Every structure is written in C-alpha cells, then in structure tokens.
Amino acid sequence: MGAQQVRDGFEELYGTAPEGVWAAPGRVNLIGEHTDYNDGFVMPFALPHTAVAAVSRRTDGVLRLHSADVEGGVVELRVDELAPGADRNWTAYPSGVLWALREAGHAVTGADIHLTSTVPSGAGLSSSAALEIVVALALNDLFSLGLRGWQLARLCQRAENVYVGAPVGIMDQTASACCEAGHALFLDTRDLSQRQIPFDLAAEGMRLLVVDTQVEHSHSEGEYGKRRAGCEKGADLLGVDALRDVPYADLDAALARLGDEEEVRRLVRHIVTENERVERVVSLLEAGETRAIGPVLVEGHASLRDDFRISCPELDLVVDTALASGALGARMTGGGFGGSAIVLAEEPDVDAITKAVTEAFATAGFTTPRVFEAVPSSGAHRLD
Missing domain, CATH: 3.30.230.10 (Ribosomal Protein S5; domain 2)
Incomplete structure (x- = not known):
C-alpha cells in the first residue's frame, strides 16, 4: 500500500x-x-x-x-x-x-x-x-x-x-x-x-535471499528471556558489566572460570565468538572480499544452533539445503525458534537454491517457505 x-x-x-x-x-x-x-x-x-x-x-x-x-x-x-x-x-x-x-x-x-x-x-x-x-x-x-x-x-x-x-x-x-x-x-x-558499511551485492553479482520458514516466533515468550537471563548470569559470574567485555582472546580462560555452569558456558561462548564474527565481516566487506563472508555466516548458524540452541528443524533445513545447492553462506537470523534464514548466493544460483529449499520443505512436510530477495534499503x- x-x-x-x-x-x-x-x-x-x-x-x-x-x-x-x-x-x-x-x-x-x-x-x-x-x-x-x-x-x-x-x-x-x-x-x-x-x-x-x-x-x-x-x-x-x-x-x-x-x-x-x-x-x-x-x-x-x-x-x-x-x-x-x-x-x-x-x-x-x-x-x-x-x-x-x-x-x-x-x-x-x-x-x-x-x-x-x-x-x-x-x-x-x-x-x-x-x-x-x-x-x-x-x-x-x-x-x-x-x-x-x-x-x-x-x-x-x-x-x-x-x-x-x-x-x-x-x-x-x-x-x-x-x-x-x-x-x-x-x-x-x-x-x-x-x-x-557498503553492501551492494548486485554490483558484485550476488544476491541475499530471505527464507521465511512460516514458523512464527514471539519475543514475549519465555525462551528469549531465558537466554537473556543466562547471559546476564554469565556476566555476573565473570565479574563484567556485560559479555561484550570478555575479549575473544580470553574466551578459553573465561569458560574455565565458569566451571560446571554448562548452559551459561554455551551462551557465553556464542556471544563472545559472535562479536568476533561481526568484526570479521566488517573487515572483509571493507576490504572488498564480500564472498568471504559466506563461511562466517555458516559459523554463526552453527553457534546459534549448538551453543545458543535457538534454531529449529525448518531453519536448519534451509541452511543445509542452501549450502548443498551451492550457496556461499547461510544462517538463521532474528530471535530464533522460527522466523527466517538468510542465504548468500551467486546470482546464477538463486533459482536452483530457491527450488531446492522449497522442495526440501515439501518433502519434510513443512509449510511452503516464502523466499524473497533482501535489498539494503x-x-x-x-x-x-
């Protein structure tokens, strides 16, 4: 409208x-x-x-x-x-x-x-x-x-x-x-x-797809709040104002200090490594190495899936199928437990990736995903 x-x-x-x-x-x-x-x-x-x-x-x-x-x-x-x-x-x-x-x-x-x-x-x-x-x-x-x-x-x-x-x-x-x-x-x-940070994919022959899994998520439901509380607990245990203050180089030592707080350890590991991933992506984009951000996106998804544990079968299927179909990178985006994934792809591969993801959802019995191009606006x- x-x-x-x-x-x-x-x-x-x-x-x-x-x-x-x-x-x-x-x-x-x-x-x-x-x-x-x-x-x-x-x-x-x-x-x-x-x-x-x-x-x-x-x-x-x-x-x-x-x-x-x-x-x-x-x-x-x-x-x-x-x-x-x-x-x-x-x-x-x-x-x-x-x-x-x-x-x-x-x-x-x-x-x-x-x-x-x-x-x-x-x-x-x-x-x-x-x-x-x-x-x-x-x-x-x-x-x-x-x-x-x-x-x-x-x-x-x-x-x-x-x-x-x-x-x-x-x-x-x-x-x-x-x-x-x-x-x-x-x-x-x-x-x-x-x-x-300049991010003009079309000029470099690439596209970024958003795959809406049609699985709705809600911020006001409990899992998001639990993750936030766990991060705050980790900061308290480590004696810092926020997990931002844990340097990537000190991550192993910080995790050791958390002892048997396994859930908190996972949350801390994700936040500290994710901050490093953001800085890496900034450096790559500013150096004109846009294609090299693909593996960083994949790392981020693995961390959200395994450490933060906020992915879901539909999001994992998007990422796995897109990568198997030639995508440069893919990851879930947003709060988790549903929502969308993003896929970085060469322009000639977009149709094949879209088709493969849609067919994979049909085979799995999932609701047909909505796929569209994301243009920085x-x-x-x-x-x-």
Missing part, C-alpha cells in the same frame, strides 16, 4: 487529510545475533518492506489508532491513561511509543494514526520495531521534538521493554531508524556509535 492509499484510508476513517505520511522498514541482521542486549556488535540492514503511517496531531489527549492489516475499527485511548501492561493487542506498539515519549517529558498531546505494513509478522524481520519507529518519527516531526534517530530508537526500545513487555535489545529499532540504502549498519550497541523517512 503506497503513501496515497494510506492517506486516502486516513481521510476515510477520520474525515480529514493527515498532516503527513511516514515509512519505517523492517530489517535483516546480516551477523551479530543476540549480541545487542549484551552490549555487543550487530550488523543489520533495512529491508524494502515497510510500516507506513498517516498521522495528524490532536490536542485533546485522545489517541486514535487503526490498522488496515487487522480486523476491527478505530481504537480510541486516552493518553493520560496509557500504562504498561494495560494493552495486549497490536495497539500496544504505537500506544507504547506515545507513552514512552510522554514519560520522557515530551509534550505529545494525542494523535490520529492509520497504519499498514508489508513487513512479514512473526518472521524475525522486526515488524514490531518498524511499527514503533514509524509512529515515533511521525510524532517527532509533528510535535517538533527534535529527536535524532538513535534517540527515537532508545525510546521505542523502552516502549517494547516496559509497555509491551518484550525484553528486546536496541538493534531492531536502531536499524529501522538509521540504516541507509546500499549499506549495512555496523552498530556498537553499548554507545550506539555506528558506521555505514533506506531507514525511516517521511513519504508525504
């Missing part, structure tokens, strides 16, 4: 034209999984799939929300009654953003909002972060708050952590707000320093 359709939908709902239309993308994480809540390194890029919002200000303390993607009419809320845990529907994402802005002292007095999104839900591609960032950017512009992308990301993370109740890190919101077309974002999640911006 384009900007004009969203604008028209807003006018039909609310009887007047919106003050503007904004878009914010979903993201794919190239490398750096579950490192963001450990103060580590990540490397996402924005998808062309976006959440789009038509928005107008209100001054009467009313928030009206509507989604073209959800059954039902306009939801009306009072901004002074917004509270964490009170909303368990899709509306928690946009209303949580308004709550977070007001809690931070910003005078946001209400809004009319009409939303739609092409970011696949439950696929590990940050559909919720896209919804949050598009609303945050619109309110930032309309109420002249003067907040920068990283500040909006922080507020949206707080909205999802506290208001929605999902213990997510900072990567998804920062990627949606700050990515640039043709680049991956090298992000230090401790201080939010960032560097845009622009972060959040105003459309109209």
